[in-house]
Amino acid sequence: MSQKVRVRFAPSPTGPLHIGGVRTALFNYLFAKKHEGDFVLRIEDTDQTRYVEGAEDYIVEALNWLNIPYDEGPGKEGDAGPYRQSERKGLYREYADKLLASGNAYYAFDTAEELAEKRAEHEAQKETFIYNWHNREELNNSLALSEEETKQKIESGEPYVIRFKAPANEELDLQDEIRGEIQVNTKVLDDKVLFKSDGMPTYHLANIVDDHLMKITHVIRGEEWLPSLALHVLLYRAFGWEAPKFAHLPLILKPTGKGKLSKRDGDKLGFPVFPLEWKDPKTGDIASGYREDGYLPQTVLNMLVFLGWNEGEGSEKEIYTLEELTKAFSLAHVSKGGSKFDPEKTKWFQQQHLHNATDESLVSGFQAILKEKRFDVDDAYVKQVIHLVKDRAVFIADLWEQGNFFFERPSSYDEKAAKKAWKEDTGTIMTSLSKIISETEDFTAQNLSTNVKGWIQNEGLGFGKVMQPLRLSLVGSMSGPDVFDIAATIGKAKTLERIRFAIETL
Numbered sequence: 001m002s003q004k005v006r007v008r009f010a011p012s013p014t015g016p017l018h019i020g021g022v023r024t025a026l027f028n029y030l031f032a033k034k035h036e037g038d039f040v041l042r043i044e045d046t047d048q049t050r051y052v053e054g055a056e057d058y059i060v061e062a063l064n065w066l067n068i069p070y071d072e073g074p075g076k077e078g079d080a081g082p083y084r085q086s087e088r089k090g091l092y093r094e095y096a097d098k099l100l101a102s103g104n105a106y107y108a109f110d111t112a113e114e115l116a117e118k119r120a121e122h123e124a125q126k127e128t129f130i131y132n133w134h135n136r137e138e139l140n141n142s143l144a145l146s147e148e149e150t151k152q153k154i155e156s157g158e159p160y161v162i163r164f165k166a167p168a169n170e171e172l173d174l175q176d177e178i179r180g181e182i183q184v185n186t187k188v189l190d191d192k193v194l195f196k197s198d199g200m201p202t203y204h205l206a207n208i209v210d211d212h213l214m215k216i217t218h219v220i221r222g223e224e225w226l227p228s229l230a231l232h233v234l235l236y237r238a239f240g241w242e243a244p245k246f247a248h249l250p251l252i253l254k255p256t257g258k259g260k261l262s263k264r265d266g267d268k269l270g271f272p273v274f275p276l277e278w279k280d281p282k283t284g285d286i287a288s289g290y291r292e293d294g295y296l297p298q299t300v301l302n303m304l305v306f307l308g309w310n311e312g313e314g315s316e317k318e319i320y321t322l323e324e325l326t327k328a329f330s331l332a333h334v335s336k337g338g339s340k341f342d343p344e345k346t347k348w349f350q351q352q353h354l355h356n357a358t359d360e361s362l363v364s365g366f367q368a369i370l371k372e373k374r375f376d377v378d379d380a381y382v383k384q385v386i387h388l389v390k391d392r393a394v395f396i397a398d399l400w401e402q403g404n405f406f407f408e409r410p411s412s413y414d415e416k417a418a419k420k421a422w423k424e425d426t427g428t429i430m431t432s433l434s435k436i437i438s439e440t441e442d443f444t445a446q447n448l449s450t451n452v453k454g455w456i457q458n459e460g461l462g463f464g465k466v467m468q469p470l471r472l473s474l475v476g477s478m479s480g481p482d483v484f485d486i487a488a489t490i491g492k493a494k495t496l497e498r499i500r501f502a503i504e505t506l
């Protein structure tokens with residue numbers, strides 16, 4: 001039997017999750033579900049200086065809102081926990097020691113000042129300083145010092161880091177599930193710090209140890225981690241562990257295609273780059289989110305999946321449910337090149353998904369808006385309204401724009417429409433119409449339509465002369481769904497009251 005697929009999303013809680021991070025989470029989720037595997041959330045919080053209050057909660061809330069929950073992670077303990085690296089602190093040193101013992105790592109005592117000086121010297125020569133095979137024996141570390149000297153320094157409490165000893169000159173054939181074969185010569189690699197003087201592992205060590213201990217089979221992450229691939233593969237080899245498969249996702253580009261999409265682009269063009277609204281705990285600044293801007297989670301997922309994936313040649317399908325994506329997704333159809341973010345297309349996705357959404361699923365979103373406006377209406381009524389106006393809306397907030405008259409009497413009448421629809425004899429006609437309406441016992445749109453239309457015909461009145469002022473009375477303008485549907489929904493009493501009010505006002 002083949003190994004169970006296990007993937008992880010491993011964000012650092014340094015702020016709100018950018019939509020690029022959400023896409024990484026989504027691709028991991030889809031890959032896991034497609035292969036009936038596990039989707040793990042691991043919080044990489046070893047760098048306490050970059051820790052931001054509330055960021056982890058934000059990540060969890062975003063994944064839940066998007067309906068791509070993790071199977072294991074903080075608050076959902078599995079066999080591989082704990083899932084916060086800060087809670088795993090105690091276990092990394094042992095692994096650094098293993099690499100020291102096998103000669104794959106060494107102690108380095110160079111102070112920050114010494115290294116800064118080296119860097120400055122190199123910069124003055126227009127060179128970059130790299131700490132590796134070509135100079136390590138001249139620097140302040142256990143490879144340059146005698147065993148005795150090294151021991152003394154450590155015993156006297158001199159601060160040190162542990163560095164990886166990258167091979168000097170080896171051609172590595174790396175494999176990426178999206179990019180294919182990638183060749184790297186180790187001579188360009190630096191001897192990365194694995195363990196810091198403060199007793200904490202660096203990202204590289206913690207990430208590899210955890211992926212191994214958590215039995216991760218596929219590492220799916222952003223392109224910005226591609227330069228670390230060689231080091232990571234070398235670390236697996238040094239430990240004698242089988243490496244997972246790697247897939248590096250393409251960048252998400254600005255709408256112009258020039259450079260990586262940033263928060264600034266979003267601010268400039270007026271679209272969110274975060275799934276949920278985020279309030280910066282320090283500055284109090286608010287960054288907008290898709291949820292608060294009225295997008296549906298399925299819109300965000302559909303928009304994101306196309307930033308780097310498509311079902312393959314010949315497929316013109318653009319609207320996918322999460323379930324369909326889970327079936328269709330494959331890494332083989334993820335592109336290598338960056339994908340341009342397109343805010344207009346995102347709106348189009350939203351329109352399609354709102355249209356496809358069940359009335360039921362939109363109730364709570366619309367209720368939130370109604371509550372804010374202090375309307376206390378039951379869900380069944382709200383659902384009925386949604387049914388009638390949904391096709392005219394793009395965002396949930398549009399449901400209010402399109403359907404406010406279901407909740408309150410029009411406070412004014414569209415001037416142009418009133419001029420056109422309300423003539424001298426309209427008052428009299430509306431009074432007679434009120435009688436017909438009031439005599440309609442079973443107050444359904446169908447019955448009402450039959451009675452009113454029959455009456456119009458009998459009286460030889462002409463359709464527009466009745467229907468337009470009726471619409472104006474109920475809606476306040478000439479817009480909205482079928483007028484009999486409106487009347488049946490608000491009910492007989494309100495329909496009559498609105499007609500009376502219009503007669504008095506107009």
Ligand code: GLU
Pocket residue numbers: 009010011012044207220221222225
């Ligand atoms: N903690 C890294 C990040 O914030 C994880 C990178 C990886 O997936 O290996 O993106």
